[in-house]
Amino acid sequence: MHILRPLYVVLAFAAIILIARSFWVPNDFGTHEQGYTYGWYRQSNIEEWKNFTVKYRGREFCETCHAAQEQKLASAHHKNIECESCHGPAFFHPADPLKLVLDRSRELCLRCHTSLFYLNSQRSQIKGINPDQHNPGLECVLCHEPHKASKPH
Amino acid sequence: MNRIRHPSPIRREVPVNRRDFIILAIKGTAAMVLVKGLDGIFRPPEVQAWTSPLRFVFLVDTYKCIGCGFCVKACKLENEIPFDADVSRTWVERYVVTGDGEVFADTPKEARYGFTTGRIELGRGKFKDIPREKIKKAFFVPKLCNQCAKPSCVQVCPVGATYQNADGVVLVDRKWCIGCGYCIMACPYGMRFFHPTYHVADKCNFCYHRINQGLLPACVQECPTGARQIGNIKNPEDPVEKIIRTRQVAIHKPEYGTNPQVYYIGLGEEVR
Numbered sequence: 001m002h003i004l005r006p007l008y009v010v011l012a013f014a015a016i017i018l019i020a021r022s023f024w025v026p027n028d029f030g031t032h033e034q035g036y037t038y039g040w041y042r043q044s045n046i047e048e049w050k051n052f053t054v055k056y057r058g059r060e061f062c063e064t065c066h067a068a069q070e071q072k073l074a075s076a077h078h079k080n081i082e083c084e085s086c087h088g089p090a091f092f093h094p095a096d097p098l099k100l101v102l103d104r105s106r107e108l109c110l111r112c113h114t115s116l117f118y119l120n121s122q123r124s125q126i127k128g129i130n131p132d133q134h135n136p137g138l139e140c141v142l143c144h145e146p147h148k149a150s151k152p153h
Numbered sequence: 154m155n156r157i158r159h160p161s162p163i164r165r166e167v168p169v170n171r172r173d174f175i176i177l178a179i180k181g182t183a184a185m186v187l188v189k190g191l192d193g194i195f196r197p198p199e200v201q202a203w204t205s206p207l208r209f210v211f212l213v214d215t216y217k218c219i220g221c222g223f224c225v226k227a228c229k230l231e232n233e234i235p236f237d238a239d240v241s242r243t244w245v246e247r248y249v250v251t252g253d254g255e256v257f258a259d260t261p262k263e264a265r266y267g268f269t270t271g272r273i274e275l276g277r278g279k280f281k282d283i284p285r286e287k288i289k290k291a292f293f294v295p296k297l298c299n300q301c302a303k304p305s306c307v308q309v310c311p312v313g314a315t316y317q318n319a320d321g322v323v324l325v326d327r328k329w330c331i332g333c334g335y336c337i338m339a340c341p342y343g344m345r346f347f348h349p350t351y352h353v354a355d356k357c358n359f360c361y362h363r364i365n366q367g368l369l370p371a372c373v374q375e376c377p378t379g380a381r382q383i384g385n386i387k388n389p390e391d392p393v394e395k396i397i398r399t400r401q402v403a404i405h406k407p408e409y410g411t412n413p414q415v416y417y418i419g420l421g422e423e424v425r
Contacts, residue, residue: 032316034316038307038308038316049361054363055231056375080379081377089227089230111221117288118293120216120419123219
C-alpha cells in the first residue's frame with residue numbers, strides 16, 4: 001500500500017530519535033525519590049556539586065598555623081569576625097596562594113562602622129562614625145589596630 | 154386474618170452465559186490493573202516511602218543583621234560568581250520607613266560592599282538622604298534561595314536540569330541546563346539569574362559542597378552577628394529546628410504556595 005509509505009518514514013524517524021536518545025542520555029538520568037515533578041534529573045550531578053572547591057576554610061584552619069594572632073583576636077571586640085572576611089579566602093594557602101590579599105581599605109571598616117541610626121537593627125548599637133567628617137580619605141588602620149581594642153593606638 | 158404481605162424481591166432471570174462471564178471478568182481485571190497502574194505512575198512507591206532523615210533549612214534574624222555584606226562577598230568568592238557582575242546568589246536589602254509611612258528599599262551592588270552610607274539608592278543614579286529624625290523604622294533583610302518544598306522553578310524546567318535533592322536542596326545541573334531561562338521567570342522570589350560565564354541558570358544551593366562536608370555555608374560562616382543560621386528540620390535536637398518550632402517565624406510570600414524553607418525572625422510587613 002503506497003499510501004502507508006509516509007507512515008514508515010515517520011516511524012523510522014521516531015526510531016532514530018529513540019535510538020539516538022538512548023546513547024545521548026546517561027543511565028542515571030531519570031525519575032528519582034521525589035517523583036517526576038521534582039526529582040527528574042541526572043544523579044551524578046549531585047556528586048559534581050559536592051566536589052566543588054571550598055575557598056573559605058574558616059577560623060580553625062587559620063588557627064593551625066597562626067595561633068598567636070588567633071589568641072589576640074579572641075579577646076578583642078572583633079572576635080566575631082572571621083579572619084577571611086578581611087584577609088580574603090584561604091583556598092589552599094600556604095601552597096596556593098602563597099600570600100593572601102588583605103583588604104586594608106577604609107571601605108572595609110565602613111561596612112560596619114558607618115553610623116546608621118537604624119533602631120530595628122543591631123547596626124545602631126555598633127560604634128560608628130560619619131565617614132564624611134571622620135578623617136576622610138585616610139585608612140582606618142593608620143590609627144586603629146583591628147586585632148586589638150577599638151581605641152586609636 | 155389479614156396480613157400485610159411484603160412484596161417479595163423480584164426474581165428475574167439474568168441471562169449470564171459462559172461467554173459473557175469471561176468477557177466481564179477480563180474487563181474487570183483490566184480496569185483494576187489500569188487503576189493500580191495509574192496510582193503507581195502518579196504516586197510512585199519511592200515517593201510514598203520518601204522519608205529522608207535530613208532536610209536543610211535556613212534561619213535569618215533580621216534584627217541581628219547589621220548590613221556589613223560580608224555574606225555577599227563570601228558567597229560570590231566561594232561560589233565563583235564574577236565579583237563585579239550585577240548578579241548574586243544572595244544579597245542584603247535595606248528597608249527604611251519614614252514617619253509619613255513612605256517605604257524606601259535598596260540593595261546597592263547587592264550589598265557586596267556592605268552599607269557604608271545612609272543614602273538610599275533610588276535607581277537610575279538617584280539617591281536620597283533621609284534625615285535621622287524622619288526614620289521611623291529601618292532594618293536589613295538578607296535574602297537567599299528559599300529551597301522551597303514545592304519549587305516552581307523545578308516544575309517548569311523542560312529538560313530536567315534543575316531538581317530537588319532528597320535533603321531538600323534544589324540544585325542546577327550545569328551540564329544539562331540549556332539556558333532557556335524559564336526557571337528564572339518562574340521563581341516568585343527572583344532568586345535565579347543567568348550565570349555570566351557558564352551561560353546557565355544559577356542560584357544559591359546553601360553551599361552544597363560545604364554543608365556536605367560538615368562545613369557551614371560561606372555566608373553563615375562569615376556572618377559576624379549570627380544573623381544567618383542553617384540547620385536540619387528533621388532533627389528535634391537541632392538548635393535551628395528548636396527556634397523554628399518554638400518561636401514566631403515567618404516566610405516570604407506564603408501566598409505562592411511554594412512552601413519556602415528559609416525562615417525569618419522579625420520579617421517586617423514592608424518586606425517584598
